[in-house]
Amino acid sequence: MGEKKWAEVRPSEDYFRILNPDGSVKEGAKTSVPEVSRQELLRWYEVLVETRTFEAMVLRLQRRGVLSVAASSRGEEVCGLGAAAALQVGDWLFPAYRQLSAVLYWNAPVDRIMAGLMGNTPEHIREHLPLPPELPPSVNMMPYPIFLGAYIPLAVGCALADKLNGRKHVSLAFVGEGSTSEGDFHDGLNFAGVLESPCVIIVQNNQWSISVPASRQTAAATFAQKAVAYGLPHERVDGNDIFAVYDTVKKAVDRARAGGGATLIEAVTYRILDHNSADSSAVYRTEDEAEYWKTLDPVERFEKYLFAQGVLDQATKTAIEERAEKRLREEIDRGRAVPPTSPDDMFLHHLQGEAGWSVKHQRDELAFELAGGNPFLDMTGEGVQ
Amino acid sequence: MTRINELPVTEDMNLVTAVTHTLRQEMQRDPSVRVMGYDIGPIGGVFRATEGLFDEFGPDRVIDTPLSENGLLGVAVGMAMRGERPVIEMQFLAFMYNAWGQFIYNLANLHQKTGGAMKVPLTIRATFGGGIKPLPFHSDSTEAYLMHTPGVRVVCPSTPAQAKGLLAAAIRSDDPVVFLEHTKMYRSFREPVPMADYTLPLDKCRVVQAGDDLTLIAWGNMLHYSIAAAADVAANSSASIEIIDMCSLAPLDVAPVLASVKKTGRCVIVHEARRTAGPGAEISALINEYALEWLKAPVKRVTAFDVFFPENQIEDAYLPSPGRIKAGIEAVLSYQF
Numbered sequence: 001m002g003e004k005k006w007a008e009v010r011p012s013e014d015y016f017r018i019l020n021p022d023g024s025v026k027e028g029a030k031t032s033v034p035e036v037s038r039q040e041l042l043r044w045y046e047v048l049v050e051t052r053t054f055e056a057m058v059l060r061l062q063r064r065g066v067l068s069v070a071a072s073s074r075g076e077e078v079c080g081l082g083a084a085a086a087l088q089v090g091d092w093l094f095p096a097y098r099q100l101s102a103v104l105y106w107n108a109p110v111d112r113i114m115a116g117l118m119g120n121t122p123e124h125i126r127e128h129l130p131l132p133p134e135l136p137p138s139v140n141m142m143p144y145p146i147f148l149g150a151y152i153p154l155a156v157g158c159a160l161a162d163k164l165n166g167r168k169h170v171s172l173a174f175v176g177e178g179s180t181s182e183g184d185f186h187d188g189l190n191f192a193g194v195l196e197s198p199c200v201i202i203v204q205n206n207q208w209s210i211s212v213p214a215s216r217q218t219a220a221a222t223f224a225q226k227a228v229a230y231g232l233p234h235e236r237v238d239g240n241d242i243f244a245v246y247d248t249v250k251k252a253v254d255r256a257r258a259g260g261g262a263t264l265i266e267a268v269t270y271r272i273l274d275h276n277s278a279d280s281s282a283v284y285r286t287e288d289e290a291e292y293w294k295t296l297d298p299v300e301r302f303e304k305y306l307f308a309q310g311v312l313d314q315a316t317k318t319a320i321e322e323r324a325e326k327r328l329r330e331e332i333d334r335g336r337a338v339p340p341t342s343p344d345d346m347f348l349h350h351l352q353g354e355a356g357w358s359v360k361h362q363r364d365e366l367a368f369e370l371a372g373g374n375p376f377l378d379m380t381g382e383g384v385q
Numbered sequence: 386m387t388r389i390n391e392l393p394v395t396e397d398m399n400l401v402t403a404v405t406h407t408l409r410q411e412m413q414r415d416p417s418v419r420v421m422g423y424d425i426g427p428i429g430g431v432f433r434a435t436e437g438l439f440d441e442f443g444p445d446r447v448i449d450t451p452l453s454e455n456g457l458l459g460v461a462v463g464m465a466m467r468g469e470r471p472v473i474e475m476q477f478l479a480f481m482y483n484a485w486g487q488f489i490y491n492l493a494n495l496h497q498k499t500g501g502a503m504k505v506p507l508t509i510r511a512t513f514g515g516g517i518k519p520l521p522f523h524s525d526s527t528e529a530y531l532m533h534t535p536g537v538r539v540v541c542p543s544t545p546a547q548a549k550g551l552l553a554a555a556i557r558s559d560d561p562v563v564f565l566e567h568t569k570m571y572r573s574f575r576e577p578v579p580m581a582d583y584t585l586p587l588d589k590c591r592v593v594q595a596g597d598d599l600t601l602i603a604w605g606n607m608l609h610y611s612i613a614a615a616a617d618v619a620a621n622s623s624a625s626i627e628i629i630d631m632c633s634l635a636p637l638d639v640a641p642v643l644a645s646v647k648k649t650g651r652c653v654i655v656h657e658a659r660r661t662a663g664p665g666a667e668i669s670a671l672i673n674e675y676a677l678e679w680l681k682a683p684v685k686r687v688t689a690f691d692v693f694f695p696e697n698q699i700e701d702a703y704l705p706s707p708g709r710i711k712a713g714i715e716a717v718l719s720y721q722f
Contacts, residue, residue, distance in 0.1 A: 350535045
């Protein structure tokens with residue numbers, strides 16, 4: 001471990017905010033609190049509780065050796081949720097890395113998520129965890145990408161396919177601020193501008209890409225302003241304010257749906273925990289800044305607002321927490337109960353139809369080896385017997 | 386399987402006009418087929434492969450894009466996963482190195498990553514190969530990079546009529562397909578191409594000429610050099626040479642190769658790709674693993690060298706010539722255990 005750490009540069013708070021950190025509504029905000037029903041507000045709150053509960057459970061499972069690696073979106077949860085809540089059924093959602101709240105909002109099956117975290121193949125998960133027949137209509141969710149930024153051109157093309165066919169769907173994609181340094185980010189925005197693709201790109205700027213601070217990703221004053229070079233509208237919002245995120249994304253989504261093209265949105269937040277369970281942020285940063293950001297907690301802020309408005313009371317809060325705990329425990333248990341994936345699954349779904357001689361031969365080799373045979377005894381190409 | 390020569394009503398076409406004809410026919414047949422790339426609109430492609438299509442189908446079907454191979458490929462994959470059938474033009478195969486990320490992460494992997502739930506019915510038309518003496522990075526034959534990637538089909542036609550059947554099959558395939566067009570062959574010869582639409586299998590090589598003493602494997606323009614070299618050898622000896630057009634590079638059509646070598650006992654592989662870890666290395670390794678006891682001589686590779694594609698004045702010495710291929714054949718035929 002080295003001695004030196006990165007000095008942190010606190011991002012400018014010159015951004016769109018509706019809710020103050022204490023849960024009060026900002027005076028003179030250019031937009032007032034968006035019109036959201038009481039039922040929807042409670043749904044948002046429930047998703048936030050579920051997100052925190054699930055991630056805490058998963059982290060515990062990782063520490064017990066059940067999972068190889070686990071990551072958390074703690075302190076950033078309303079970026080994903082506020083954006084996802086602005087979508088409509090039939091839209092497309094391209095998550096990045098810390099948007100669990102977005103997929104939970106749209107009823108992603110948690111048992112399948114758990115089975116995926118356990119390292120099972122999608123085919124195997126589908127077979128063992130069939131979806132309930134009465135699933136509510138949803139958005140289309142892409143699987144977590146792992147690679148950085150490469151979904152951006154995909155989302156642009158996905159939205160373009162809708163536009164060219166007269167379908168009124170919008171594609172929404174997330175990247176971290178680190179991924180804005182990837183070529184894919186710029187390719188995607190450039191094509192989105194020229195081809196007038198109905199999509200929304202959100203930079204969830206949590207200040208850290210593993211150990212490298214945002215100040216090492218760009219010399220530009222903001223990530224939002226990168227849109228200027230591509231002729232796209234852009235917004236910069238307080239990423240810990242669910243109303244600011246929702247309101248901004250909603251306007252961008254509505255504009256895209258109406259034929260107004262793409263928007264880039266920077267949501268300013270902070271990664272208060274390690275990158276993931278394999279990381280130790282103490283190596284490269286001090287805790288001061290994380291402590292400051294804990295005072296800006298997005299869930300507590302929203303909760304204070306809900307209490308102040310009389311939408312939430314202690315009994316409801318407790319009921320939501322208990323319901324989340326119970327449901328998630330059941331889902332996790334179901335996900336963990338899936339039997340291990342067969343090694344043969346690795347050969348599935350690379351091509352439609354015939355996989356070709358070599359893959360077929362290699363697949364037989366592995367099966368023969370797993371059955372106790374020596375797969376290298378085929379000297380004629382006719383297969384191991 | 387379609388027997389091309391049994392289809393009536395033909396028109397003489399070269400490789401590039403056969404490609405244009407096929408694109409037009411497929412676009413007329415299926416509205417989800419869209420041609421995309423840069424310089425493919427009003428100009429009709431730098432080799433004129435998309436000539437006339439912009440006028441006929443308009444800017445929503447023939448989409449001129451910004452100049453980024455990676456952006457082009459990524460956006461097209463996003464369209465393909467939604468049921469479009471983009472046919473994108475990589476102006477030169479060597480320009481596609483910029484698109485390496487999208488090629489692996491999304492084009493090749495999306496079907497597997499989603500457990501088969503999503504398909505990417507996308508065709509990449511990429512020009513490749515040496516002989517026309519353009520600028521650096523316009524002649525690379527780096528099909529091995531493509532073949533090393535799972536989840537992608539790679540085909541390479543060597544005649545106009547074959548190009549039509551393979552390109553139509555590539556466009557209709559639900560898999561991503563790289564369709565390699567050799568620039569030297571674009572206008573090198575014409576042949577009758579049936580006007581009716583037809584497809585050829587994407588995963589079958591083609592025995593061009595049967596023989597008993599040596600198996601000669603090539604594709605693209607090298608197939609024509611190989612045919613010439615084999616004729617030259619046969620003119621001066623009693624050797625009977627079997628020639629295989631390895632038009633299906635990925636997945637590699639292995640069984641006919643092994644069957645042929647088990648019959649002839651000798652093999653020469655010809656390609657413009659560099660030798661080390663080139664396609665010939667894989668073919669030779671397969672023969673070594675599964676046909677060793679039938680071999681009468683070492684397998685030889687007549688290939689380009691492990692250097693960057695050289696300057697115009699010396700590229701003829703880099704590319705396998707009919708003379709060099711002939712020498713390779715003669716060396717293998719003369720070998721005695």
